[in-house]
Structures are given as structure tokens and as C-alpha cells.
Amino acid sequence: MKKNIGLYFGSFNPIHIGHLIIANYLAEFTDLDEVWLVISPQSPFKKKASLLENHHRYELVYRALENFDKLKASNIEFDLPTPNYTSKTLAVLAEKHPEYSFNLIMGEDNLRSFHKWKNYEFILENHKIYVCPRLGDGKINEDFQSHKNIHFTNTPIMHISASLIRDSIQKSKNIRPMLPNAVWQYIDEMNFYR
Ligand SMILES: Nc1ncnc2c1ncn2[C@@H]1O[C@H](COP(=O)(O)OP(=O)(O)OP(=O)(O)O)[C@@H](O)[C@H]1O
Numbered sequence: 001m002k003k004n005i006g007l008y009f010g011s012f013n014p015i016h017i018g019h020l021i022i023a024n025y026l027a028e029f030t031d032l033d034e035v036w037l038v039i040s041p042q043s044p045f046k047k048k049a050s051l052l053e054n055h056h057r058y059e060l061v062y063r064a065l066e067n068f069d070k071l072k073a074s075n076i077e078f079d080l081p082t083p084n085y086t087s088k089t090l091a092v093l094a095e096k097h098p099e100y101s102f103n104l105i106m107g108e109d110n111l112r113s114f115h116k117w118k119n120y121e122f123i124l125e126n127h128k129i130y131v132c133p134r135l136g137d138g139k140i141n142e143d144f145q146s147h148k149n150i151h152f153t154n155t156p157i158m159h160i161s162a163s164l165i166r167d168s169i170q171k172s173k174n175i176r177p178m179l180p181n182a183v184w185q186y187i188d189e190m191n192f193y194r
């Protein structure tokens with residue numbers, strides 16, 4: 001049987017414990033054998049402002065995952081054209097790793113706008129999507145609510161976001177519990193987001 005990989009795409013600017021708890025939960029409690037956190041240089045829906053350089057965001061993810069054997073950091077998108085369309089990355093990965101079966105992981109906020117993604121119908125037809133509950137406004141498209149390839153998971157609900165962390169660091173607030181230790185240390189050493 002092909003190994004089942006969950007691809008968790010994101011800006012990870014920076015990675016926070018919400019990401020880590022979700023990735024670990026899915027690797028431990030679902031049929032996914034591994035979860036790869038794919039650092040996107042540039043999401044099609046996000047502005048570049050306040051985005052740390054790719055290699056720094058990769059380093060933060062790498063440090064956060066050091067003690068988790070089933071979780072891996074991926075820089076596969078660093079050599080691809082920007083903005084990063086997930087359908088393109090999935091095609092590259094499928095060609096590079098025919099031995100794996102690739103699934104998507106996303107927060108509910110991303111599912112709400114998924115109908116605007118490039119080639120979303122193709123993605124949905126060919127990949128399972130694991131959706132993690134997240135507080136927020138906006139309805140989920142009805143077709144997605146009962147689609148055979150969309151799985152709503154029971155990952156813990158946390159009202160944590162990378163933007164809250166960036167804003168808080170800028171305001172000198174202590175948000176250390178929201179970050180893995182190694183991530184906070186690197187951010188602090190490098191003076192990021194201040
Ligand atoms: N607290 C959370 N609960 C559920 N899903 C989350 C949470 N935080 C992030 N995600 C999901 O993780 C993926 C990557 O998220 P991303 O790196 O953009 O983090 P973010 O915290 O949403 O960032 P920002 O606040 O900068 O928009 C997305 O699919 C997003 O929906």
C-alpha cells in the first residue's frame with residue numbers, strides 16, 4: 001500500500017502551537033502516516049508585507065518539528081513560481097513521489113474560500129482533504145459539506161493565528177506559550193516581528 005501523506009500548506013509566518021497540535025493530532029489519530037508542513041513562499045491570497053524570508057520560516061518549522069518523527073518540513077515550493085498554486089505543487093509532488101498518496105490538510109477558513117482556488121475541482125476529485133475546525137465567519141459551500149473527499153476532523157479548536165502572534169510581538173506582549181520553545185528562541189534571537 002502507498003504511504004499516506006498529509007500535506008499541510010501554509011505561510012507559517014511563524015509556525016505556532018495551533019499548527020503543531022493539528023499536524024500531530026492528524027498524524028496520530030487518522031490514517032495519515034506522515035504530515036508534511038509545506039512552507040509557501042507566497043500564498044495567492046496573502047500580501048507579502050511582514051512575511052519573513054522563506055529560509056527563516058523554514059528554519060522555524062524545522063526547529064518546531066525536531067522531536068516529531070511523523071512530521072516533516074518541506075521546502076518543495078521554494079523553487080516553484082509564485083504565487084504558489086497548490087494544484088501545481090501537488091502535480092510536482094505526485095511526479096516526484098509516485099510511491100506516496102497525497103492528501104490535503106486545511107483550516108476551515110481555507111475551505112470557506114476553497115471554491116476560489118485555482119483548479120479546485122481537480123484537487124477535490126483527486127485528493128482527500130482533511131479540514132480542521134476554526135472559529136470565523138462565512139459559510140461553507142454546500143457542495144463541500146457532504147463531498148466524499150472532504151473529511152471534517154476533530155482537531156482541537158484554538159483561537160490562535162500567526163497574525164495575532166506577529167502583532168503581539170510587535171507590541172512587546174508575552175505570547176510565549178503560543179509558540180514552541182525553539183521557535184520563540186529563534187524569533188527572539190533574530191529580533192523578528194519587532
Ligand atoms: N488556529 C488554527 N486552527 C485551525 N487551523 C489553523 C489555525 N491556524 C492556522 N490554521 C490553518 O493552517 C494553515 C496554514 O495557516 P497559516 O500559515 O496561514 O497560519 P495563520 O495562523 O492562519 O496565519 P495568518 O494569521 O498570518 O493569516 C491554513 O490551512 C490555516 O487555515
Ligand SMILES: O=C(O)c1ccc[n+]([C@@H]2O[C@H](COP(=O)([O-])O)[C@@H](O)[C@H]2O)c1
Nearest residue numbers: 009010011040043044084085086117118
Ligand atoms: O492554489 C490556490 O489557488 C491557493 C489559494 C489560496 C491559498 N493557497 C495555499 O493555501 C495555503 C494556506 O494559505 P494561507 O493564505 O492561509 O497562508 C498556502 O500554501 C497557499 O499557497 C492556494
